[in-house]
Amino acid sequence: MPLSFLDEATVLPLRAIIFQCLLLLVAITLEAIVLRRRLQLGYQPSIRYAASLNLLAVVLGWMVFLGVEPWLPTALRTQIISYILFGNFYVNEWSSSLGIVIVLAGLVTFFITFWVKAWALEGLTWVLGMPIVPSRRDPNVNRYRYRRSPPPGSTSPHLLAVLQANALSFSAILLLLLLRYGVTERL
Secondary structure, X not given: OOOOHHHHOOOOOHHHHHXXXXXXXXXXXXXXHHHHHXXXXXXXXXXXXXXXXXHHHHHHHHHHHHHHHXXXXXXXXXXXXXXXXXXXXXXXXXXXXXXXXXXXXXXXXXXXXXXXXXXXXXXXXXXXOOOOOOOOOOOOOOOOOOOOOOOOOOOXXXXXXXXXXXXXXXXXXXXXXXXXXXXXXXX
16 A cells, blocks of 8 residues: 555644745745846746745755754754744743744844845846846956955845845744734734
8 A cells, every 4th residue: 555645744734834835925025026126127027036036045944954953952853843833932941042042043044045045046147148247348457456345336236136135025024923923822
């Protein structure tokens, strides 16, 4: 008798999956708005870029999480599993320092996600033949000899757009998580 996927999975966190999809839709919408305005893209290209970048970030994030999770201390793993499955934290020795761990994990996640999205947007536009950052035609031979800070406004436009989009989506997700936590605390 062949086993199906659901026979192997003893616990399927449907609530976490649905909430992840909701957060992903919010992030795609907000980031598409920022990419459209900052990079002067159309509606469809900005939504496609935002969806591609966010799906890549989520898939890579879950792969890294599932790779790192077995090496975490058992008490911390219990906290993470309790939050993913039940939406609240378990009381153990990590309860007192959980706030610091969450803030540090959020900051690290923000900057890694920003780097992945910026790299992926540049790569995606180059592959599609519509680069955001034009190639340099005349290399500056004396760039090391006369090293100065770059002139204002010389930062790549896609980096600023991705930074603003990532900050906006992370802020909205944080607000939704706080609202979710506040609603579940009252129930």
